[in-house]
Amino acid sequence: xxxxxxxxxxxxxxxxxxxxxxxxxxxxxxxxxxxxxxxxxxxxxxxxxxxxxxxxxxxxxxxxxxxxxxxxxxxxxxxxxxxxxxxxxxxxxxxxxxxxxxxxxxxxxxxxxxxxxxxxxxxxxxxxxxxxxxxxxxxxxxxxxxxxxxxxxxxxxxxxxxxxxxxxxxxxxxxxxxxxxxxxxxxxxxxxxxxxxxxxxxxxxxxxxxxxxxxxxxxxxxxxxxxxxxxxxxxxxxxxxxxxxxxxxxxxxxxxxxxxxxxxxxxxxxxxxxxxxxxxxxxxxxxxxxxxxxxxxxxxxxxxxxxxxxxxxxxxxxxxxxxxxxxxxxxxxxxxxxxxxxxxxxxxxxxxxxxxxxxxxxxxxxxxx
Ligand code: F6R
Numbered sequence: 318x319x320x321x322x323x324x325x326x327x328x329x330x331x332x333x334x335x336x337x338x339x340x341x342x343x344x345x346x347x348x349x350x351x352x353x354x355x356x357x358x359x360x361x362x363x364x365x366x367x368x369x370x371x372x373x374x375x376x377x378x379x380x381x382x383x384x385x386x387x388x389x390x391x392x393x394x395x396x397x398x399x400x401x402x403x404x405x406x407x408x409x410x411x412x413x414x415x416x417x418x419x420x421x422x423x424x425x426x427x428x429x430x431x432x433x434x435x436x437x438x439x440x441x442x443x444x445x446x447x448x449x450x451x452x453x454x455x456x457x458x459x460x461x462x463x464x465x466x467x468x469x470x471x472x473x474x475x476x477x478x479x480x481x482x483x484x485x486x487x488x489x490x491x492x493x494x495x496x497x498x499x500x501x502x503x504x505x506x507x508x509x510x511x512x513x514x515x516x517x518x519x520x521x522x523x524x525x526x527x528x529x530x531x532x533x534x535x536x537x538x539x540x541x542x543x544x545x546x547x548x549x550x551x552x553x554x555x556x557x558x559x560x561x562x563x564x565x566x567x568x569x570x571x572x573x574x575x576x577x578x579x580x581x582x583x584x585x586x587x588x589x590x591x592x593x594x595x596x597x598x599x600x601x602x603x604x605x606x607x608x609x610x611x612x613x614x615x616x617x618x619x620x621x622x623x624x625x626x627x628x629x630x631x632x633x634x635x636x637x638x639x640x641x642x643x644x645x646x647x648x649x650x651x652x653x654x655x656x657x658x659x660x661x662x663x664x665x666x667x668x669x670x671x672x673x674x675x676x677x678x679x680x681x682x683x684x685x686x
Pocket of ligand 1: 374376377379421422423424425426430473527558559561681682
């Protein structure tokens, strides 16, 4: 039931304050300054010995895995590799003994992800699954796992499952971190910020008005670039995937600083670039990437934080459009910044008359190779 919403996708985007609340319910434990999961089925000693983590999945779940890489490396200090499940299943990478393979999947039925999981098990690795669908094949076959509790996702384009995956990965990073180097103080601060997430997401959704204006301006484009750095590089990839899937506009995501190594050749008056440029350590760096695009006549849309007026004035002078989202610590930026990109893909697809919930050539769950 879509209720008041025109499409399942829009309903699911607006459900995210609740789906994230459900992902965190009972899992943030102030008393331990850590997180808790019922279904990992692994004793902490074994987890502490983990020397490497491999995150694997397809499509949007693969992008969540890329965010997970930044999270695990920053907070748990464990080397992480991210692999497309479809590639991982046929490769023969050297893997050490103390490696944990984590499969990420909304449906729990994706054929490539299942095959990657089975191959990892066959080699004797400990496997975990982050799944949304309870009792799905991958949830059943993994040694342990964490459910997303996002509720049914009906729109073919994944939205709330993605933010729940990232939320669970952040909680896992705290958990692994607290078994190793992360101090109680740091753990506590992260938990406090995560508790505020549902409210912050609610506030973020008010960017819909900004997004509508941007969609009006760029919905006739034939190609769109998405640029971000650090935690927001995977979000740029995800934003581009959303647009491709439901509006059939060609889009590419890049680390913002990679532009000058080739993609900037695509920039012209008809090719908008969407920059993820929140306040923080890399603001000035991304700003100079943005100026390079502007100088070549490309329309520039910036997604940034409200608040600091002088910084905003500076951005306004350089950009054609601004979309404002709340300011959060860096590790939560992927959650906040993916929301305007989901809404933008949705709005553009609607303006182009596309079938948002059932895009051509795509199925909700890809159970063939
Ligand atoms: C994107 C999308 C797909 C899926 C991919 C993996 O919006 O829906 O890219 O993310 O097919 O599906 P799951 O997560 O079910 O394994």
